[in-house]
Amino acid sequence: xxxxxxxxxxxxxxxxxxxxxxxxxxxxxxxxxxxxxxxxxxxxxxxxxxxxxxxxxxxxxxxxxxxxxxxxxxxxxxxxxxxxxxxxxxxxxxxxxxxxxxxxxxxxxxxxxxxxxxxxxxxxxxxxxxxxxxxxxxxxxxxxxxxxxxxxxxxxxxxxxxxxxxxxxxxxxxxxxxxxxxxxxxxxxxxxxxxxxxxxxxxxxxxxxxxxxxxxxxxxxxxxxxxxxxxxxxxxxxxxxxxxxxxxxxxxxxxxxxxxxxxxxxxxxxxxxxxxxxxxxxxxxxxxxxxxxxxxxxxxxxxxxxxxxxxxxxxxxxxxxxxxxxxxxxxxxxxxxxxxxxxxxxxxxxxxxxxxxxx
Numbered sequence: 396x397x398x399x400x401x402x403x404x405x406x407x408x409x410x411x412x413x414x415x416x417x418x419x420x421x422x423x424x425x426x427x428x429x430x431x432x433x434x435x436x437x438x439x440x441x442x443x444x445x446x447x448x449x450x451x452x453x454x455x456x457x458x459x460x461x462x463x464x465x466x467x468x469x470x471x472x473x474x475x476x477x478x479x480x481x482x483x484x485x486x487x488x489x490x491x492x493x494x495x496x497x498x499x500x501x502x503x504x505x506x507x508x509x510x511x512x513x514x515x516x517x518x519x520x521x522x523x524x525x526x527x528x529x530x531x532x533x534x535x536x537x538x539x540x541x542x543x544x545x546x547x548x549x550x551x552x553x554x555x556x557x558x559x560x561x562x563x564x565x566x567x568x569x570x571x572x573x574x575x576x577x578x579x580x581x582x583x584x585x586x587x588x589x590x591x592x593x594x595x596x597x598x599x600x601x602x603x604x605x606x607x608x609x610x611x612x613x614x615x616x617x618x619x620x621x622x623x624x625x626x627x628x629x630x631x632x633x634x635x636x637x638x639x640x641x642x643x644x645x646x647x648x649x650x651x652x653x654x655x656x657x658x659x660x661x662x663x664x665x666x667x668x669x670x671x672x673x674x675x676x677x678x679x680x681x682x683x684x685x686x687x688x689x690x691x692x693x694x695x696x697x698x699x700x701x702x703x704x705x706x707x708x709x710x711x712x713x714x715x716x717x718x719x720x721x722x723x724x725x726x727x728x729x730x731x732x733x734x735x736x737x738x739x740x741x742x743x744x745x746x747x748x749x750x751x752x753x754x
Contacts, residue, residue, distance in 0.1 A: 535579035
C-alpha cells in the first residue's frame, strides 16, 4: 500500500510537535507511543513513556488490529511516536494516522539493536537533560532474563546490543548498568574492556523465564497460523518456517519438563524467530484484488464511528463512506477511492479543528 504524503499543514504540525522543548513535555496533551509486543521494543517504549509521561498503545507484532486503532482514538492523541520498524508496527497504522491528520514520527532501525540506538539519538536531540536522571542499561537484545530485569528498573533507558556490536553511544547518563545472563555473558564481556564506573547485574534463566519464553513463542506461532489460514496465496517457505517453529517449540517443552531450562529457553527463542519470519513472508504473498481498499475503508469507518462517540458530527463522512462501500460492492474501484479521499479530507478538517481547540 502506497502512503500519500501529509499536507503541508500536517507536516508543520509534525515539526512543531516532534520538537517540543523537554521542559514542556508534561504540558503537552496526548503524546502516545505506539509499539509492538516484541519484548525488546515494548520494554524500550515503556521506559520512554515513563520518562516522557506518554501513554502507551501496544499492537500485536506484525499485525494490524482494529482494536488498536480504537485504543489510539480513545486516547485522542495530539502526537504519536511509533517505536519499531514496519515489520513490527505495520504501515497500515501510519496510513490511519495520516487519514485522520494526527502528527506522527516513526523511530526505528533494521533490528531491535538499531531501533534502541535510534530512540536514544532521538532523545539526546530533543530531550537531552533526561539523561541526567536516567540510567543507561546495556542488554543483549535477545536476552529475555536481562530484558525482564530492565523492565523493573525506574527511569532506565535500555540500549540493546548483539554479537555484532562492539561499542555503545557516549551518553552523559546518571549511571550505566550492564545486565547479563548465561545466555549473553560471552557477548557482554567485551564491554568490560572500556566502560568504567559500571554496575553489573546478573540475570538467571529461571523456570519462570523459560516458561515465559515458551509462552511468547506459542503466541507468535498462533498468529502465524492464523495468518496462513487466510484465503490468499501463500509462499511455501512461510509454511515450512512455521512447521520448523512448531517442532522447536515442542522440543523446548520437553526440555522444560526435564528441568533443562536454559535449553528450553534457547529453543523457544529460535521457534519465536522462525514464526516471526513466517508472518513477514505471509504478508509478502500476493493479496486478492481490492483487499487493501477494503482494509482502508474499514479503518475509516472505525475512525468515523469513534469520533461520533466522542461527540463530533461525522454525518458527511459516514455518507461518503456509505457511497464508497456501495461503489466497492459494484466493483467500481476508482469511484470507491474518490469517495474515500473525500471522506479523508472531512476527517482531517475535524481533527484540525480539534487540535486548534487544544492550543
